[in-house]
Amino acid sequence: MTIAIISLLSLVLAIAIGFWKNVNVGLIALVFSLLVGYFLGGIPIDTIISYWPLKLFFTTFGVTLLFGITKLNGTLEKVSNMMIYQSHGKTILIIIVFYFLSLILASIGPGNISTGALLLPIGLTLAYQAKIPITLMSVIIINGAIAGGLSPIAPNGIVALQLAMEHGVGDLGFRIYLTHVMSMTVLSFFLFFLLGGAKLKGNRIDIEKPEKLNKQQIITLICIILLIVWVMAFGINVGFASIVFATFLLIIKSADPHKAIQSVTWTAITLICGTAVLISVISELGGVELLTTLLANLMNKNTAIPIMALLSGVMSMFSSAIGVVMPTLIPTAVELATKLNHVVTPAVITIVIAIGSHFVTISPFSTMGALAIASAPETIDRKKLFNELFAYAFVSLAFIAIFLWILGLVGILV
Numbered sequence: 001m002t003i004a005i006i007s008l009l010s011l012v013l014a015i016a017i018g019f020w021k022n023v024n025v026g027l028i029a030l031v032f033s034l035l036v037g038y039f040l041g042g043i044p045i046d047t048i049i050s051y052w053p054l055k056l057f058f059t060t061f062g063v064t065l066l067f068g069i070t071k072l073n074g075t076l077e078k079v080s081n082m083m084i085y086q087s088h089g090k091t092i093l094i095i096i097v098f099y100f101l102s103l104i105l106a107s108i109g110p111g112n113i114s115t116g117a118l119l120l121p122i123g124l125t126l127a128y129q130a131k132i133p134i135t136l137m138s139v140i141i142i143n144g145a146i147a148g149g150l151s152p153i154a155p156n157g158i159v160a161l162q163l164a165m166e167h168g169v170g171d172l173g174f175r176i177y178l179t180h181v182m183s184m185t186v187l188s189f190f191l192f193f194l195l196g197g198a199k200l201k202g203n204r205i206d207i208e209k210p211e212k213l214n215k216q217q218i219i220t221l222i223c224i225i226l227l228i229v230w231v232m233a234f235g236i237n238v239g240f241a242s243i244v245f246a247t248f249l250l251i252i253k254s255a256d257p258h259k260a261i262q263s264v265t266w267t268a269i270t271l272i273c274g275t276a277v278l279i280s281v282i283s284e285l286g287g288v289e290l291l292t293t294l295l296a297n298l299m300n301k302n303t304a305i306p307i308m309a310l311l312s313g314v315m316s317m318f319s320s321a322i323g324v325v326m327p328t329l330i331p332t333a334v335e336l337a338t339k340l341n342h343v344v345t346p347a348v349i350t351i352v353i354a355i356g357s358h359f360v361t362i363s364p365f366s367t368m369g370a371l372a373i374a375s376a377p378e379t380i381d382r383k384k385l386f387n388e389l390f391a392y393a394f395v396s397l398a399f400i401a402i403f404l405w406i407l408g409l410v411g412i413l414v
Contacts, residue, residue: 003041004286010036011278015319024267025324026274037281051280057273059158059239061264066242067110068263072255075220076118081210091130091203098123099144099188106148108224111155115145116368120375128377130205135388136195138372140188142362147184150177150354153231153238156322159272160354163330169346176354183355187399216254223249271323279327292332296339304344305352305408306401312356313397317365321357329353348413352404359400363393
């Protein structure tokens with residue numbers, strides 16, 4: 001029992017040090033994997049090294065490499081501008097277009113952070129010119145990107161599905177993604193009115209017609225379409241497929257090879273994989289079983305869904321959904337369902353963890369919230385924007401706990 005407690009505390013300490021010192025939690029997790037796993041737990045070093053999630057690493061590397069190339073050669077930006085132009089300058093349509101544009105872009109592979117980094121500077125500049133509240137546009141873009149971020153071919157969605165498979169939950173297919181999109185769209189609709197979107201009816205702004213795609217960008221767009229078809233229709237591993245198309249694009253000089261490798265999200269990969277190693281060590285030492293028991297003592301049939309949603313959200317406010325929250329909590333799903341006498345299924349617990357951990361990423365302590373603050377025009381009061389985003393993170397957290405609880409009661413979330 002003692003070593004199990006120590007192993008869990010090592011994860012808490014890794015998160016705390018990472019947050020306090022602004023050091024990648026994945027690196028700190030690897031250090032604790034050695035200290036706790038080898039020196040205290042007696043796990044052989046070769047075994048600890050084998051905990052490195054090779055398939056997850058391979059998949060995330062391939063996807064982020066391909067979509068790094070699409071950003072470098074301007075394809076995503078050009079496609080975004082073409083879709084924005086379809087609003088014809090109508091202010092309310094601009095907001096709607098940005099929501100679905102961020103949702104679609106994040107869904108097809110780049111994920112939420114890359115999509116946010118692309119669209120927030122464009123969207124917030126346009127919002128300032130069109131007198132759209134900056135907080136409203138920030139919320140809309142972030143929520144759209146987060147909604148698409150749990151797609152089965154986006155990095156965060158890949159991690160969620162892979163963890164579910166590895167820990168006995170099974171293949172959840174599109175269940176996480178579709179539930180997430182529905183939940184986030186309902187919340188965004190509510191926040192649109194709460195933040196004054198309806199008052200913008202009738203307002204317009206002039207938007208310049210974007211340039212057409214060049215030859216390299218057309219080829220890149222075709223590669224993305226073929227990637228989706230290859231993965232969805234034929235079941236090829238999305239990481240391998242992405243590497244095939246990325247290599248082809250580099251061969252035809254669609255982007256600089258060195259910049260393409262640099263565009264890979266190495267920080268996120270280190271965070272995800274390093275934390276996964278420590279989670280495996282914790283599991284081996286009985287920490288995951290202990291955590292499951294503690295959670296089971298707090299829950300019953302009526303409280304399991306909202307408590308897990310709130311726990312996932314609060315953890316995610318100060319750590320990473322993809323690198324910490326999901327790898328920590330999803331491994332508890334099967335045993336937790338058993339301890340609760342299957343009043344909720346492992347699939348439901350996993351879905352709630354994945355969605356709950358992503359619903360608060362509007363927080364300025366998260367990457368997405370920080371991107372919004374960094375992308376705001378210079379004349380905007382950033383402290384006010386920080387406070388508003390932090391407040392709406394709690395609104396989002398309360399909403400998703402209640403909304404998923406209702407879905408569970410009416411039998412939609414099963």
